[in-house]
């Protein structure tokens with residue numbers, strides 16, 4: 639999957655709101671288990687945030703393992719063309735593309 643949008647720009651794998659991990663895991667509760675906060679990115683001030691504006695990199699074909707009971711989940715893999723990950727009230731990193739089966 640190349641269209642993996644992610645709003646968690648403090649994550650190690652995030653480049654221009656795009657996930658560049660080779661593989662991610664999504665839990666049965668739709669949490670992204672691969673989310674890894676990068677202390678350097680997290681502690682940046684507004685004026686040092688140059689890397690926040692890096693171009694999105696959609697070239698990485700990320701494999702998405704998923705355990706959620708979602709219409710896009712097939713044999714433990716996500717078969718959607720793209721997903722969006724964001725934080726919400728319940729989780730720091732959740733798949734928003736989830737549609738209950």
Ligand code: SF4
Pocket residue numbers: 664668702704705706708709710711712715716717718721733734735736737
């Ligand atoms: S869209 Fe569904 S199957 Fe794909 S990662 Fe999100 S919750 Fe899992």
